[in-house]
Amino acid sequence: MSAVSRFAPSPTGFLHIGGARTALFSYLVAKRLNGKFLLRIEDTDRERSTQEAVDAIFEGMEWLGLKSDFAPVYQTQRFDRYRQVIEQMLADGTAYHCYASREELDAMRAEQTARKEKPRYDGRWRPEAGKTLPRPPAGAPPVVRFRNPVEGEVVLDDLIKGPIRFANVELDDLIIARADGVPTYNFCVVVDDWDMGITHVIRGDDHVNNTPRQINILLALGATLPKYAHVSMILGADGAKLSKRHGALGVMEYRAMGFMPEALLNYLVRLGWSFGDQELFTREEMQTMFDLSKVSSSPARFDMEKAYWVNHQYLKIADPKMIAVEFDWHLRRMGVDPANGPALVDVILSQRERCRSLLEMAEKSHFLYAELSGYNDKDAAKHFNAEGLHVLAGLYKTLKALSNWNAPALHEAVNQFAEAEGLSLGKVAQPIRVAVVGMAVSPPIDQTLALLGRDRTLARLDAAVAWARSRAAG
């Protein structure tokens, strides 16, 4: 039997970081076993599910490169199948009708809670040999409950957490179909996993308590049990649970912050998992090395600093052409036309080691694609002094006469100028930087000027001198 894993989000919001990690783990397990990965949309809650959320999940998954091997499955399209299984269970006696009203159940739970007991269904409509059931009330459609075993225990041999035992007496008869006939979550999951031949159920560990119920239903159905792995959740930097109100970000927001998808994946795979001292993994390495049994069962905090570090490592080593795709996206996003300046790949080569994110890279490269909006006050004050202006004016002439406009030639020209003037390279490079970049930070001056091009460089040198003089005069 070949492995099939799935990622089964409910479309009530964007793909958040914890979901992305769960999806990644699930994906890696399938790939490692040469199996298939499936995306299933759990949209039985029609109140909360939205098409926007479905789209957002697809968008996130696509950006991360976690492709489903099958067409996505929607639970709302499988109601006929669920009904069929429920009918069968009713016929088999593994499920039964329950006519208890909501009010009745609420009262029951209130009493149990008052007695400091765990609230659970007391089995009042559960058929039992020799037991007389109440007469069904007229006009009140029943729900369907699963007839959970009352004895013995369920042992869940979790791939991450190890064996976990649940006594059946702790479990009650859960509702598998509502009064209106719509099946419930725990039941749909079971039927889906069964029908789709899921061999590995990898999900958040908020589902461990659902698992024994699901196992019992699977057993009642005569299905083969999948293996389970419950992944701990991701906490915020402060150790608190991530929520909409508290720092939970969608995967696409990490794109906006300037992450490479591969880098985010790499950071995520290392959160709770390790392989010796290795920090960086290619997608292929993740697929061959990832091992659920080595995943930590305790929750981990999301550390933005380390995530940026991983991202930086990718920016430094990845194929510039790959980076260019994201870089282009960021430049356009800040209203810059990437065609109005040097080739993206050349800029990436010059900027990659000094940028932790693509957003930072785009910001630091803005000057190459658009006119300067002004000078940094401090930098201008410091470098546009008499000596600086002398340098700018002198360099203007030197560079204007330069026949080859490329980094080596510029390097040579600037060095010679500095030497001739008896100035350190810093005294020469900094005023130029402020003049052409607008601030005192940029790649090496020769590269900066080469990227900027002759016309823009000369124009900015000229403009800086004029600006500084008019300022001094005014």
Place this chain on the structure above:
RNA sequence: GCUCCUAUCGUCUAGAGGCCUAGGACGGGGCCCUCUCAAGGCCUAAACCCGGGUUCGAAUCCCGGUAGGAGCGCCA
């Protein structure tokens, strides 16, 4: 309240009874390099939740605390 899960540097982790004087990485501190910012190199501070056992020996096994977390719906 009940059931279940978790607990090593600030953070992610290594650690499967002696290899632990607890290792690596991020972040921090310092030095070197240097035209800026970076990058890089070297050095450095920093942890086994507490208490009992078991054992010649425990971060590792057991028990009990404590502290976090999850679940207990005609939500998913």
